[in-house]
Amino acid sequence: MVPLILVFVVVAIWVVVAYNGLIALKNQTVNAWKQIDVQLKRRHDLIPNLVSTVKGSMEFEKETLQAVVDARSKAMAGGGGVKDTAAAEGALSGALGKLFVVMEQYPDLKSSQNVRDLQEELSSTENKIAFARQLYNDVATSYNTKQQQFPTNLVAGLAKAQVAELWEIEDQAERAVPQVDLSLKPKPQA
Amino acid sequence: MSAAPNLFAQQAKNRRQTAAWIAFFVLFFAWLGFGGDAALYLGSIDADGQAHYTVPWMGIVVTVIASLVAWNSWSRGPKRVLWSTGAVELTTPRSLEEKQLLNVVEEMAIAAGIPRPKVYLVNDPDPNAFATGHGPETASIAVTSGLVQALNREELQAVVGHEMAHIRNLDVRLMTMIAALVGVIVVLSDGMGRMLRGGGGRGVGALLGGRGKKSGGGALMLVILALWLVTLLLAPLISRLMAMAISRNREYLADATGVQLTRNPAALAAALQKIEASETPTTSIKGGAAHLCIADPLGRSANLKEGRLADLFGTHPPMAKRITILRGMAYQQAKTAGLEA
Numbered sequence: 059m060v061p062l063i064l065v066f067v068v069v070a071i072w073v074v075v076a077y078n079g080l081i082a083l084k085n086q087t088v089n090a091w092k093q094i095d096v097q098l099k100r101r102h103d104l105i106p107n108l109v110s111t112v113k114g115s116m117e118f119e120k121e122t123l124q125a126v127v128d129a130r131s132k133a134m135a136g137g138g139g140v141k142d143t144a145a146a147e148g149a150l151s152g153a154l155g156k157l158f159v160v161m162e163q164y165p166d167l168k169s170s171q172n173v174r175d176l177q178e179e180l181s182s183t184e185n186k187i188a189f190a191r192q193l194y195n196d197v198a199t200s201y202n203t204k205q206q207q208f209p210t211n212l213v214a215g216l217a218k219a220q221v222a223e224l225w226e227i228e229d230q231a232e233r234a235v236p237q238v239d240l241s242l243k244p245k246p247q248a
Numbered sequence: 249m250s251a252a253p254n255l256f257a258q259q260a261k262n263r264r265q266t267a268a269w270i271a272f273f274v275l276f277f278a279w280l281g282f283g284g285d286a287a288l289y290l291g292s293i294d295a296d297g298q299a300h301y302t303v304p305w306m307g308i309v310v311t312v313i314a315s316l317v318a319w320n321s322w323s324r325g326p327k328r329v330l331w332s333t334g335a336v337e338l339t340t341p342r343s344l345e346e347k348q349l350l351n352v353v354e355e356m357a358i359a360a361g362i363p364r365p366k367v368y369l370v371n372d373p374d375p376n377a378f379a380t381g382h383g384p385e386t387a388s389i390a391v392t393s394g395l396v397q398a399l400n401r402e403e404l405q406a407v408v409g410h411e412m413a414h415i416r417n418l419d420v421r422l423m424t425m426i427a428a429l430v431g432v433i434v435v436l437s438d439g440m441g442r443m444l445r446g447g448g449g450r451g452v453g454a455l456l457g458g459r460g461k462k463s464g465g466g467a468l469m470l471v472i473l474a475l476w477l478v479t480l481l482l483a484p485l486i487s488r489l490m491a492m493a494i495s496r497n498r499e500y501l502a503d504a505t506g507v508q509l510t511r512n513p514a515a516l517a518a519a520l521q522k523i524e525a526s527e528t529p530t531t532s533i534k535g536g537a538a539h540l541c542i543a544d545p546l547g548r549s550a551n552l553k554e555g556r557l558a559d560l561f562g563t564h565p566p567m568a569k570r571i572t573i574l575r576g577m578a579y580q581q582a583k584t585a586g587l588e589a
Contacts, residue, residue: 086361093358174344182351185405189359192511197361 076210080217083201087222090194091140094225097186098133098147104183105130105154108176112157115167122153122160129153140223151184191225198222262418265494266425273318273429276483280436281310283476290469310440314432321428326380326388326420329540333533335368335390345396352405353389356412359509365389365415374530375399375523378540379411379420387415392530398522406506406516407523410542413505419498423540426491434484441480495539496565503570504577513577520574524567543567 109123133146158177167173204210205219285304292301321328341347350367357364365381368390375395381387389411391404399407414420507513523543530545544564 090361093361097358171344175347178344178348178351182348182355185351185355186358189355189509192359193361 073213073216076213077217080201080205080210080214080219083197083204084217084219086197087194087201090190090197094187094190094194097183097190098143101150101180101183101187102130102134104176104180108157108173108180111170111173111176112161112164112167115164119157119160122157125153126150126157140225144225147187151187154180154184195224198224262422266418266422269422269426269429273433276433276479277310277314277436278307279476279479280440280483281307281314283472283479284440287469287473287476290472310436314436317435318428318432321431322382322425325424325428326382326386329378329380330368330388330390333370333372333390335370338367338369348401349391349396349404349408352401352408353412356405356408356509359409360412360416362412362416365412367391369393369396370532372530372532373397374526374545376530376533376545377407377411377542378533379414380424380540381415381420382424383418383421384415387420389415392532394526395523398526399519402512402515403519403522406510406512406519407542409510410502410506410516412509413502414498414540417498417501417505419502420540423495423498426494427539430484430487430491433487437480437483444477444480491539499565499570500573503574507574507577511581513574513581517571517574517578520567520571524571 105126109127113123129146129150129152133143133150158181161167161173161177201219202221205214205217205221282304284306285301288301288306289299289304293299338346338350341350346369349369353367354364362384365379365384365387366389368388370376370390370392372392373394375392375398377389377391377395379387379389389408391407395407396404414423503516507516510516520543530541533541533545541564
């Protein structure tokens, strides 16, 4: 009788621990997704500023600017799904990257303090999105692994665990974009 | 994708080690205090087998003083370190570089999944950086103005990533605790040594002189007394060496964890090379904060060379070895990226 009770207690403790572990991971995943959301909103807010600042000097680049504006409104209208958001935001990243490359050709834009501040702000937001995505993917992967692994998968149903979708970079073009060094200083000689 | 479990494993390890260190120091203080009492007790046994020294005053006093001093330097340590370097908190950036620094710290905090630490600037032309605090919620990162000048954005990000790794892995908590405990040992053994040489010398003499009158615990007392004196003399050195060993191990780990955050080992290698290239010591960072920095602020040669001496006395592993490891990671990364594309 005593061993039976002991086995029961051990199993009960394990169920509680496994369940709580899954719930913790689930909440971490949700929280990591919210982090991405915050940064995406920030980027959406910054873009109108940038567009209005550079519009006057970039009369000949109407299409590049329009592409950014269009991509932004598409990204803002997008549904809540991971895949849709990833695709729309990826397109916006691509359009912004093109704009930055074009801006390099306008010396008066490059020397403007206002534009440089905006550019630093935007490229930092780009990085924040990338790092938030990295964290989300890491956390979501450990959540997915945990709920599929034996024996934790036995309590996955109890914890209402569902496989979290990863934020994958679909656009081949975006994948190919090299990391641009936006530091404003010349590299020291020594 | 294996990044997250590794991070948590390191956190758990540091938690255990912090607890182990506290336990070790408690035992050590107990020996320092009550060991002396034991010698006094055995020494005070007279011919009739009657002990005159019965209350372990030394142990009680040492325990009280040690815990007060340790608590004080634990809770005020991080602030004192920042104060001693003349660091100024950066809240409103005045230049693009400062804005960039704040942005980079925020980016790395997001990558590590912790709240953004406070950012401090140290006015010193030598590039260096350190992190301090009690945990991720109260941590601070300080960088010298020389670092902001010398590094480009990617390299700055790599260095901040290294410091963020120290915070996230709870290295800062462990190092603050060790600094507090080692400080107490140095203060206590110094104070007790002085007592022995001064007025206490007579006490020891009386103990040794009184030995002739009776037998009893004489031999045992001598052994305890000798052991006790040896510990007292060696304690500061041993505890410092242990702290250095812990600090050295943490640097490799912080390099690796930092790279897990930035996914850019080449940038950290480049940053370390630039930091090493400026040989001038970081004058504003004193010895007390040396073990917290990304590179030894004293520019000690022990950290530059391989060998036993470097393994014993450096607070940091040899720079060349760190850079080589990072280059290897960069090569691996380039290779796997090439395979995927």
